[in-house]
Amino acid sequence: MLTLWKSVQLFLSIGLVATIAACGGENATNSSGENPANQGTPVSATPKSSESEAPSAGEKANAEFQDKLSGQELLSALQKGGHVIYFRHAQTEKDYADQADPKMNLNDCETQRKLSDVGIKQAKDIGAAFTAKKIPVGEVITSQYCRSWETADLAFGRHTKDPKLNFLPFEDYTDEQVKEMKANVMPLLTAAPQNGQNTVIVGHDDIFEAATGIYPDPQGMAYVLTPDGKGGFTLQANMLPEEWSKL
Incomplete structure (x- = not known):
């Protein structure tokens, strides 16, 4: 289950407290994990809401x-391996849809969003926690964006880039584009890790939302998934950057 502190942080991060008051407490949607775009709502690469806007599904x-697993139970499961840990990259200096910028170049970090000092510390602290808690890491797969592979390098000292984790070059996506992103990432989310290891993926918000219907927020948020060997997975827990050291 979510801790009280995690709940407070998540609600503050998207302005839900003010939104619920303003909107009269809309019913929650998407409990089945279906992609909201399939219901006719485009996924947006821009920040999802403000205090004056209703939160997205x-x-x-x-x-x-x-959380299905937490605390010592989650730590024990991770130490045994067999899971995929999907990180949204650590915090950046700005949050905007740089993938839609025609001047953005995947081979030039100066044209992309950069990790902030906070983000750099988040990544290092995550890596230190994995070492201290003896959580085994096998493959480390990232998008081609600098903020993703730099997060991986700071945390785990290595990475392999996979363009299937990249955004499509748009700020807002059609249903078909969301389906394309889902088709790209699902093989990575459902692949069984190496024996006794966990696979780490460092990617982006909209890619994960396309596959799960969940928009991972704030930056640095991770979700722990367990592949079922049949092309699916179970979402076990989500983790804020600072929670790894407290497992």
Whole structure:
């Protein structure tokens, strides 16, 4: 289950407290994990809401997610391996849809969003916690964006880039584009890790939302998935950057 502190942080991160008061407490949606775009709602690469806007279905799913594993039980499961840990990259200096910028170049970090000092510390602290808690890491797969592979390098000292984790070059997506992103990432989310290891993926918000219906927020948020060997997975827990050291 979510700790009280995690719940407070998640609600503050998307302005839900003010939104619920303003909107009369909308019913939660997307509890089945279906992609909201399939219901005719485009996924947006821009920040999802402000205090004056209703939260998206993906934001609600993130805020209301209930851990199946937590604490020592989660740590023991991770130490045994067999899981996929999907990180949204650590915090950046700005949050905007740089993938839609025609001047953005995947081979030039100066044209992309950069990790902030906070983000750099988040990544290092995550890596230190994995070492201290003896959580085994096999493959480390990232998008081609600098903020993703730099997060991986700071945390785990290595990475392999996979363009299937990249955004499509748009700020807002059609249903078909969301399906394309889901088709790209699902093989990575459902692949069984190496024996006794966990696979780490460092990617982006909209990619994960396309596959799960959950918009991972804030930056640095991770979700722990367990592949079922049949092309699916179970979402076990979500973790804020600072929670790894407290497992």
